[in-house]
Amino acid sequence: MLAALSVANLKSFVRDRAALFWTLAFPVVFVILFGTIFSGSSPQYELGWVDQDGGATAKALREAFVANAPIELTDGTFEESKSRMLSGDVDGILVIPKGLQAVIDASATGQHPDPVEITVITDPSRSNTSLALQQIAAGLVMAANLHLSGTAPLLTVRPDSLQTNQLNNVSYFVPSILAMALMQLGVFASIPLVQQREKLILKRLNATPLPRWAFVGSNVAVRLVIAAVQTALILGIGVVLLHVQIQGDPLLIAGVVLIGALTFTSIGYVIASFARTEEAANGITSVVQFPLMFLSGIFFPLEILPTWLKTIATAMPLTYLGDALRQTMVGGAPFVPLWVDFAVLAGWLVVTLGISARFFRWQ
Amino acid sequence: MLGRARDEAVIVVEDVYKAYGDVKAVDGVSFQVAKGEIFGLLGPNGAGKTTTMEMIEGLHAPDAGELRVLDMDVRRSATAIKSRVGVQLQTAALYPQLTVTELLSLFATFYTRRRPIDQLLEDLELGEKRDAQTKNLSGGQRQRLSVALALVNDPEVVFLDEPTTGLDPAARQGLWNVVRRMKGEGRTILMTTHYMEEAEALCDRLAIMDHGRILDSGTVDELIGRRFRERGVHFGRAGAPSKDKLEALPAVSRVVYEEDEVVLYTSDVPATIGALLELTGRARTEPADLMIRRASLEDVFLELTGRALRD
Numbered sequence: 050m051l052a053a054l055s056v057a058n059l060k061s062f063v064r065d066r067a068a069l070f071w072t073l074a075f076p077v078v079f080v081i082l083f084g085t086i087f088s089g090s091s092p093q094y095e096l097g098w099v100d101q102d103g104g105a106t107a108k109a110l111r112e113a114f115v116a117n118a119p120i121e122l123t124d125g126t127f128e129e130s131k132s133r134m135l136s137g138d139v140d141g142i143l144v145i146p147k148g149l150q151a152v153i154d155a156s157a158t159g160q161h162p163d164p165v166e167i168t169v170i171t172d173p174s175r176s177n178t179s180l181a182l183q184q185i186a187a188g189l190v191m192a193a194n195l196h197l198s199g200t201a202p203l204l205t206v207r208p209d210s211l212q213t214n215q216l217n218n219v220s221y222f223v224p225s226i227l228a229m230a231l232m233q234l235g236v237f238a239s240i241p242l243v244q245q246r247e248k249l250i251l252k253r254l255n256a257t258p259l260p261r262w263a264f265v266g267s268n269v270a271v272r273l274v275i276a277a278v279q280t281a282l283i284l285g286i287g288v289v290l291l292h293v294q295i296q297g298d299p300l301l302i303a304g305v306v307l308i309g310a311l312t313f314t315s316i317g318y319v320i321a322s323f324a325r326t327e328e329a330a331n332g333i334t335s336v337v338q339f340p341l342m343f344l345s346g347i348f349f350p351l352e353i354l355p356t357w358l359k360t361i362a363t364a365m366p367l368t369y370l371g372d373a374l375r376q377t378m379v380g381g382a383p384f385v386p387l388w389v390d391f392a393v394l395a396g397w398l399v400v401t402l403g404i405s406a407r408f409f410r411w412q
Numbered sequence: 413m414l415g416r417a418r419d420e421a422v423i424v425v426e427d428v429y430k431a432y433g434d435v436k437a438v439d440g441v442s443f444q445v446a447k448g449e450i451f452g453l454l455g456p457n458g459a460g461k462t463t464t465m466e467m468i469e470g471l472h473a474p475d476a477g478e479l480r481v482l483d484m485d486v487r488r489s490a491t492a493i494k495s496r497v498g499v500q501l502q503t504a505a506l507y508p509q510l511t512v513t514e515l516l517s518l519f520a521t522f523y524t525r526r527r528p529i530d531q532l533l534e535d536l537e538l539g540e541k542r543d544a545q546t547k548n549l550s551g552g553q554r555q556r557l558s559v560a561l562a563l564v565n566d567p568e569v570v571f572l573d574e575p576t577t578g579l580d581p582a583a584r585q586g587l588w589n590v591v592r593r594m595k596g597e598g599r600t601i602l603m604t605t606h607y608m609e610e611a612e613a614l615c616d617r618l619a620i621m622d623h624g625r626i627l628d629s630g631t632v633d634e635l636i637g638r639r640f641r642e643r644g645v646h647f648g649r650a651g652a653p654s655k656d657k658l659e660a661l662p663a664v665s666r667v668v669y670e671e672d673e674v675v676l677y678t679s680d681v682p683a684t685i686g687a688l689l690e691l692t693g694r695a696r697t698e699p700a701d702l703m704i705r706r707a708s709l710e711d712v713f714l715e716l717t718g719r720a721l722r723d
Contacts, residue, residue: 050521050522053517053518053521054518054521057507057510057514057515057518060509060510060514061507061508061509061510064509064545065509248503248506248508249501249503250506250507252471252501253499253501253506253561255471256469256470256471256494256499256501257494257495257499257519257522257523258491258492258494258495258522258523259522260491412471
């Protein structure tokens with residue numbers, strides 16, 4: 050009976066193209082879209098290279114730039130490079146002045162000529178790019194200085210990363226999108242419920258000996274099956290296409306997905322308790338899901354929000370689902386300890402269950 | 413009938429009230445349905461028929477009164493009753509994306525006692541549509557499916573709420589046959605309708621409802637006989653004898669002129685017609701379109717409420 054009703058609900062769901070799109074295709078598209086936008090690893094800069102000297106050192110410097118920095122160089126005269134920069138083809142210009150080689154040669158013979166100025170032209174209105182280019186140029190020139198003066202470097206910097214605390218964008222977003230998908234799956238549970246009440250399917254079922262727990266149980270079971278499919282899809286895409294490393298305990302992840310799906314489905318029941326028509330349910334669902342989504346820190350770290358927004362976000366269940374998923378899946382820095390995430394989600398579950406039990410109408 | 417022993421009654425409704433806000437939907441209704449009979453609730457929309465029936469089905473709780481089905485209290489034994497009755501709701505409620513067979517099989521899982529799906533499909537002529545999704549069914553097919561759903565558990569009591577509303581005459585006849593077959597199988601049927609012909613064609617007994625009350629109940633003959641002992645002798649108005657001559661005919665109590673007919677109400681049809689023919693024969697004419705009509709349920713309803721049922 051429970052199984053038959055679950056299968057019937059699942060069939061109805063699968064045969065409803067719109068439901069299928071919103072719960073499965075939409076998050077997938079979202080993941081791929083965000084993944085592509087944010088996975089452009091480190092940015093690539095394009096620079097105009099103006100070599101007014103033409104000596105061997107200038108050529109060596111050019112090679113060092115290309116080899117050691119995420120930089121693509123386009124050769125040209127100063128005027129050509131300037132017009133390229135103005136039209137946005139390059140991000141900046143490096144000018145190697147005439148006389149560079151002469152200074153190097155003089156230095157090699159023990160003289161102490163005035164240093165040569167290598168000019169970096171950037172657009173200060175693009176502060177990030179400007180700063181990055183100046184630093185790259187300074188760093189490379191410094192290295193060249195050391196090399197030319199024959200001094201062995203005493204200090205070097207070894208670039209490294211600690212995946213666990215500084216998540217790259219994709220690793221941050223994949224759990225967020227899973228959290229979003231689970232939230233939508235849950236709150237959208239209100240729509241078929243209200244539809245079934247409007248079409249008197251609930252009333253008709255109420256005229257059979259089917260117990261109510263079996264009806265609710267089958268609906269929740271179907272939501273959980275879909276949640277499992279969503280999780281597999283989103284994680285699969287994250288791992289295969291976006292190379293996100295999933296490193297947590299699968300059982301723990303499953304536990305987080307479970308309580309998340311249950312909590313938001315329960316919120317869906319609350320919506321269905323107060324929405325009389327399908328249109329109303331659609332409206333309320335949108336009104337509920339947008340603040341849930343954008344005030345919850347699943348798309349940006351809570352730290353960057355103004356205090357008042359942070360206070361709101363701290364109350365949102367999605368904040369905790371996102372946090373729990375991030376902690377268990379990619380080892381993100383915890384916003385709160387994992388047990389707090391579970392406790393907050395369980396709290397929302399109990400409260401919303403109570404509200405639905407009190408206000409849900411079958412006809 | 414009213415004197416029927418209570419332990420024979422499959423459905424007992426006693427002094428039941430239900431109000432929605434200020435509206436008294438059901439205002440003190442009592443009746444009993446005996447095993448194996450078709451009992452009809454007849455009345456216009458909004459008379460309280462559906463509310464009464466849905467309270468018996470356990471879908472709404474009455475404000476006051478007693479409801480018993482199969483010797484069980486509806487409030488206390490709702491689930492036990494639901495497993496032994498079949499319900500067809502006025503608006504066929506279906507899962508649009510499931511096929512006919514899937515839906516029947518699904519409902520079958522709710523019950524321990526089941527009828528074979530194939531037999532239901534055959535009885536309700538749904539065999540051709542067995543694999544069609546219910547959203548693609550015609551009105552008549554949907555209605556038949558709705559009735560089929562009410563029969564999946566081989567119920568002892570069947571509730572049919574306006575089962576033929578919106579059907580064409582052929583489909584209506586087909587459904588009437590289905591209802592008659594149910595009775596033949598020994599089931600007790602409680603149905604609502606606002607069609608006089610349906611009530612006359614199907615119901616062993618019926619109750620006429622209006623404004624939440626039962627105005628009268630009994631067999632069709634009883635309902636008519638209680639207030640219309642006379643028959644109407646109808647004939648064309650053109651060339652009819654004068655009113656005082658007609659009033660003087662034997663056994664005639666009233667003479668009524670309708671649009672193009674004269675109606676003589678009489679307690680003795682042969683005497684009245686014999687004298688009428690003698691009268692017209694003397695004038696070397698004969699009454700055009702002569703017809704004898706007994707009163708109908710329509711007349712009963714008009715008499716009871718002062719208005720026609722089909723408004």
